[in-house]
Amino acid sequence: MIETVATKPFDDQKPGTSGLRKKVAHFSQPHYAENFLQSIFDVAERGPGATLVIGGDGRYFNRPVIEKAIRMAAANGFGRVVVGQNGLLSTPAASHLIRQRKAAGGIVLSASHNPGGPDGDFGIKYNIGNGGPAPEAITEATFKRSRTLQEYKISDAPAPDLSVVGETTIEAMVVEVVDPVADYAELMQTLFDFGKIRALIAGGFTLSFDAMHAVTGPYAKTILEGLLGAPEGTVVNGVPLEDFGGGHPDPNAVHAAELIARMMGPDAPDFGAASDGDGDRNLIVGRGIVVSPSDSLAMLAADIQRAPGYTQGITGIARSMPTSQAADRVAAKRGVKLYETPTGWKFFGNLLDAGMVTICGEESAGTGSDHVREKDGLWAVLLWLNILADRKESVKAVVEGHWQEFGRTYYQRHDYEEIDSKAAEGLMGSLRDRLASMSGQRFGTLVVSEADDFSYKDPIDGSISTGQGVRILFSGGARIVFRLSGTGTKGATLRVYIERFEPDAAKHDIAPQEALSELIDTADVIGEITKRTGRSAPDVIT
Numbered sequence: 420m421i422e423t424v425a426t427k428p429f430d431d432q433k434p435g436t437s438g439l440r441k442k443v444a445h446f447s448q449p450h451y452a453e454n455f456l457q458s459i460f461d462v463a464e465r466g467p468g469a470t471l472v473i474g475g476d477g478r479y480f481n482r483p484v485i486e487k488a489i490r491m492a493a494a495n496g497f498g499r500v501v502v503g504q505n506g507l508l509s510t511p512a513a514s515h516l517i518r519q520r521k522a523a524g525g526i527v528l529s530a531s532h533n534p535g536g537p538d539g540d541f542g543i544k545y546n547i548g549n550g551g552p553a554p555e556a557i558t559e560a561t562f563k564r565s566r567t568l569q570e571y572k573i574s575d576a577p578a579p580d581l582s583v584v585g586e587t588t589i590e591a592m593v594v595e596v597v598d599p600v601a602d603y604a605e606l607m608q609t610l611f612d613f614g615k616i617r618a619l620i621a622g623g624f625t626l627s628f629d630a631m632h633a634v635t636g637p638y639a640k641t642i643l644e645g646l647l648g649a650p651e652g653t654v655v656n657g658v659p660l661e662d663f664g665g666g667h668p669d670p671n672a673v674h675a676a677e678l679i680a681r682m683m684g685p686d687a688p689d690f691g692a693a694s695d696g697d698g699d700r701n702l703i704v705g706r707g708i709v710v711s712p713s714d715s716l717a718m719l720a721a722d723i724q725r726a727p728g729y730t731q732g733i734t735g736i737a738r739s740m741p742t743s744q745a746a747d748r749v750a751a752k753r754g755v756k757l758y759e760t761p762t763g764w765k766f767f768g769n770l771l772d773a774g775m776v777t778i779c780g781e782e783s784a785g786t787g788s789d790h791v792r793e794k795d796g797l798w799a800v801l802l803w804l805n806i807l808a809d810r811k812e813s814v815k816a817v818v819e820g821h822w823q824e825f826g827r828t829y830y831q832r833h834d835y836e837e838i839d840s841k842a843a844e845g846l847m848g849s850l851r852d853r854l855a856s857m858s859g860q861r862f863g864t865l866v867v868s869e870a871d872d873f874s875y876k877d878p879i880d881g882s883i884s885t886g887q888g889v890r891i892l893f894s895g896g897a898r899i900v901f902r903l904s905g906t907g908t909k910g911a912t913l914r915v916y917i918e919r920f921e922p923d924a925a926k927h928d929i930a931p932q933e934a935l936s937e938l939i940d941t942a943d944v945i946g947e948i949t950k951r952t953g954r955s956a957p958d959v960i961t
């Protein structure tokens with residue numbers, strides 16, 4: 420029986436960059452999750468012909484919310500729900516399933532790389548029929564609906580057993596529990612030369628994949644240890660845990676320190692990688708070398724045609740504005756267009772749908788292509804392996820070869836976390852006020868050639884996004900970008916992105932901190948970081 424439950428609106432259900440993210444305790448308030456789900460359903464396309472995909476990264480609170488979502492989808496008239504076994508679906512696998520099943524959309528339960536468990540974070544995100552995150556018009560409509568919601572609909576029947584693959588019905592809706600890995604693994608086999616990668620591994624190439632006790636464990640085990648024949652133990656921390664084993668499932672130098680240490684040690688395997696909570700980010704490490712995400716994008720773009728799914732080459736490349744300009748040099752050499760978008764994967768959706776770009780990436784450890792509409796961690800790992808198998812070279816040789824051919828873009832991101840929000844706004848405001856007079860100014864050997872506040876006009880729908888970060892360009896191609904994070908939860912996070920181009924191969928062996936030292940000092944002078952925030956050094960450098 421369908422029940423209509425009276426509720427009161429919450430005033431804080433505004434979706435951020437990646438859906439609604441809150442502490443588990445916040446989400447556990449009576450009716451909180453139900454209200455947000457009803458707001459999504461009221462805006463979404465639904466009806467007996469509509470399919471909804473549901474899955475999450477396995478974190479604490481996933482299962483009760485998935486069960487509620489199924490009972491509410493049945494009450495709201497969906498024809499079919501496709502849900503991953505045990506409620507698991509990585510974000511890229513969910514994106515694929517939405518596209519493959521021509522679903523109306525999908526509910527992805529995740530807080531990405533944020534910690535999980537009863538004291539951790541939880542999130543609900545709505546993806547649309549193209550498999551990508553809902554655009555702003557839809558998230559705005561959802562928020563608006565949440566402000567007036569007075570009731571929600573839910574079936575009083577229990578949700579089916581999610582551990583059993585197969586079909587059941589609840590009210591008039593079919594619930595199909597699917598293997599979360601199978602369709603995704605099949606898609607990967609259409610894109611990459613599994614035979615070649617298998618032969619590479621059989622020939623003694625060693626690898627280590629850190630799943631960080633998050634959702635990619637079963638995917639990596641099936642694909643790397645199963646289909647590609649890597650020995651058992653290749654996937655470490657491969658069992659998804661509700662609290663990620665107490666860790667922070669973010670594949671960066673700080674949280675994936677264990678993997679990086681292994682890759683720098685005397686017994687390092689040939690290749691190392693990690694992914695995040697929901698499987699969309701990636702970290703690539705070679706023996707003795709960490710590949711920065713901006714470099715990885717450029718290197719994958721330069722060699723993607725070696726993979727069977729991309730033999731046609733690329734139609735274009737997109738990167739977020741603060742991502743280094745290494746990819747621009749690949750686009751220029753290949754004679755394709757480079758699109759510079761604001762931070763956030765959703766800005767790539769229209770370009771991918773229109774076939775204007777084949778590959779996209781962000782400095783925040785995201786890379787992906789037109790195969791889905793989310794970034795895809797394991798996809799990046801497999802593309803790297805395909806390239807290595809084809810080139811028969813080490814990661815280090817590929818990286819250094821790329822620098823030799825395209826030049827090296829030295830790059831660092833400096834994060835100042837939990838700074839006072841007023842101080843952060845003041846810093847950005849002051850920069851904006853000085854933009855007009857900045858051109859031509861000299862700082863040591865550096866001369867400002869251009870300075871602006873980045874804005875983007877979507878070439879497909881014409882929508883305009885302003886205030887996306889202050890860019891200061893110097894003659895010679897060096898660049899400093901100042902931007903406030905859109906994903907922080909406490910105070911403000913100032914991100915300063917610093918880069919410099921070095922064409923001379925004899926100068927490709929400098930430590931980034933040293934290669935960028937003049938720019939780092941200049942960033943403090945121009946941004947007045949120490950003066951305004953009281954911080955003399957960043958909290959994290961990536």
Ligand code: G6P
Pocket residue numbers: 436437531739762763764765781783785903904905906907914
């Ligand atoms: C999320 C988004 C990315 C974005 C990243 C960093 O992971 O999916 O698209 O690049 O956050 O965002 P921030 O605003 O914190 O720099």
Ligand code: ZN
Pocket residue numbers: 531532695696697698699700
């Ligand atoms: Zn993620």
